[in-house]
Amino acid sequence: MTTQSVRPPSHADPGKPGTAKRTDPPEVPRWRRSLRPYLLSIPAVLIVVGILYPFVIGAYYSVLNYAAVNPDPIFVGIRNYVSVLGDVEFWTSVRITGTFAIVATVLETFVGVGIALLLNRSSIIGRIFEKVLILPLMIAPVIAAVIWKLMFNPQFGVLNHILGLGSTFDWLSSDNALWSVILVDLWIFTPFVAILVLAGIRSLPKEPFEASAVDGASWFYMFRKLMLPMLWPYILVAVIFRFMDNLKVFDAVYVLTSGGPGVATRTLQIGAFEDSIINLDYSRGSTYMFLLWVIVFITARVLVSVLGKAQRRAAGAES
Template sequence: MSSIGRPDPSVPFADLANASATPNSDKIPPIPFMRKARPYLILAPALLLTIGILIPFFISIYYSLTNYSFKYKDYSFVGLENWTQMLTDPLFWHSVWVTLQYAFFSTGVEMLLGIGIALMLNQDTRLSKALRMVLIFPLMIAPVIATLIWQLMTNNSVGVIAYALRSIGIDNFLWGADPKTAMFSVVLIDVWVNTPFVIVLVLAGLRSLPKAPFESAMVDGGSAWFTFKTLTLPMIKPLLLIALLFRIMISLQEFSIIFALTRGGPGDTLMSLPLTAYNEAFTYKELGTALPYMLILWVFIYILSYYLIRYWSRAQKNASGS
């Protein structure tokens, strides 16, 4: 039998392995520079964005410790004087109360309406498909424009809402001109503008749920409430927390709707933290006094977001069964 192609038994196996590995190892090309730099290039935009956020943030902290004013060229370091003045000012605590009220009522109503409407629209009917497109329209309107539209609709002379209220015996409703109804008015506009955001998120979650558990519950005779409580709600809880996180962050720093409708009035009824900071900076020209209001608002949002994200992580693990 021919021995062509067989290794020579007189040559040790280790020498054959080294001889075969040596030429191949010489042919391995060096790693190109761009390949080494690829991870850093991917992270570069995030790093630049972080730097772009942190620079004005730390500048704001610095100027909050000074008496910087737009009225004067020079300024000096005053330490915690602006912070102490803010924390001892009754206007600050009133602003905190107004901000929390606005965030609580607007976010709460939007979440309840968003979940309810999304459940009703989670049907494959012509009406639900048409309403899905119609209800998205308020999201396409800027909050300031939406406020102007509502001012026109509630005008006692030509407003369609004012006409409808007169038809049921309610005449000359003051809306934002009365301290008793001002909060209701701005919350109503916020709900009209931002509830579609919650509807879209919840509806997307409902449409992505698996059908098998719901079919099994239907076969076992489970009621609609039992199915929603034990199946639907736990599965969409992560999406609900995302919607809650975004809406409560935005409502805490809401400025445009309140400013466009009442400019914080009547009196100081709707003077939230953003509006108080605006007045201090651009009405009274005291930037050093205004910045602590915005920084304390950042502290509120950061703490709230931190705990909501932690709760969202646990809810996501529970929803995935891990």
């Protein structure tokens, strides 16, 4: 039996019967090709406009005397800024906001790194706890604050019952309110830091640790000399996210204390809310928010600069 070589079908040859003629795709008009980049950029432009428009309007209101009692505002320049910067309540809000942001961020970072180090050890309990750890992040901060407010209740709250504090200890009194709010924020957002740092730990190369273990180095030495320098950029990313978010905290504070008792938890966001929504002084509230933006912007620039240096140091680009 002889075998015949079968030639695979090629493109249709024009002029041969029984073959289909190849057709080139229609040429896209030039005006459509030139218009395509602009069409693709429309979503980004809409997002930018949606962000910049309220910002520009707020900055514009801050130089007016716009309020409910004055529906026809006029330009007053920096008078609102002079008034707010000369107000004791504003600096009290700055102190409370700074205290909350620094203490909450430091505690969340230390506890989150500790949890990440524990979860990095392979065990069944660790894998189960790793799945459970994300649950606080799945609860809206407002809902979590409502739950914790019920737990903080001196009369029927479970915390006083579990800790044996009776019905006399008030978690949301003027002396304890700020620390209670920090506790709630710690419970909600520490898993975020832990998950981010854990991802960083698992992405580190294993060779330096194995070589150090062969040389007899202790776990603390490897953590201090090897893991922490390489892990520092991941920790700084978590710090930047949490510190920026804590400077703008509003929802949990408002649900738990509404800024009280007195001014115990009156953050800058609460101050802006009181002036704009309660007192209906829109220009003063906008001034609060613009000054908060300046604080967040400057802090973010400093922290991002530190992060860049840490990343270059971890990569060996600078000593």
